[in-house]
Amino acid sequence: xxxxxxxxxxxxxxxxxxxxxxxxxxxxxxxxxxxxxxxxxxxxxxxxxxxxxxxxxxxxxxxxxxxxxxxxxxxxxxxxxxxxxxxxxxxxxxxxxxxxxxxxxxxxxxxxxxxxxxxxxxxxxxxxxxxxxxxxxxxxxxxxxxxx
Numbered sequence: 001x002x003x004x005x006x007x008x009x010x011x012x013x014x015x016x017x018x019x020x021x022x023x024x025x026x027x028x029x030x031x032x033x034x035x036x037x038x039x040x041x042x043x044x045x046x047x048x049x050x051x052x053x054x055x056x057x058x059x060x061x062x063x064x065x066x067x068x069x070x071x072x073x074x075x076x077x078x079x080x081x082x083x084x085x086x087x088x089x090x091x092x093x094x095x096x097x098x099x100x101x102x103x104x105x106x107x108x109x110x111x112x113x114x115x116x117x118x119x120x121x122x123x124x125x126x127x128x129x130x131x132x133x134x135x136x137x138x139x140x141x142x143x144x145x146x147x148x
Contacts, residue, residue, distance in 0.1 A: 024139075030079040031135050034071055039127055042067035046123055056119045060109055061102065068098045080143035090142055097137035104130045 042063045049059035072094045076084060084090070105126045112122035 027079055027139065028135065031075065031138070032131075034074040034079060035131055035134075037074070038067040038071040039124075041070055042127060043120065043124060047120055050119060056113065056123075057106060057110070060106060060123060064098070064102045064105070068095065068102075071098075075138065075143070080138070083143045083145050085143075093142035094138060097134060097142050100137065101130045101134040104133060 045063035045066045046059050049062055050056060054062070072091060075094070076087075076090065105123075108126035108129055109119075109122050112125055113119055117125065
């Protein structure tokens with residue numbers, strides 16, 4: 001059901017303004033650059049752990065922890081630096097969003113491996129597919145602008 005009159009049109013206007021905002025596109029570009037770095041870190045650690053004999057799902061969880069730590073630092077200090085709030089609060093929110101992304105990643109990875117995709121290629125595909133969820137969660141919750 002629709003809420004109070006005007007809520008839906010107002011949200012559409014806000015969404016349209018967000019899409020047109022150069023600042024949002026700059027943040028997305030920075031997020032993707034950091035994400036590419038995190039992607040490389042994630043796959044390097046994941047591949048090393050797979051070759052060391054760790055189960056692929058455990059390797060994915062470990063490589064996630066390494067990559068998410070790097071991504072948080074860079075996103076806090078570069079992508080969303082003008083939106084920095086309390087280190088612990090933003091860190092916890094970032095971690096929660098990242099855990100949701102990890103859950104989606106693991107589900108996709110398991111599905112891809114089950115249908116015959118190699119473990120490393122499956123992980124690469126899963127990371128790419130969960131990136132939009134990760135950006136939106138961090139933009140709108142972890143690093144959201146605080147009203148003054």
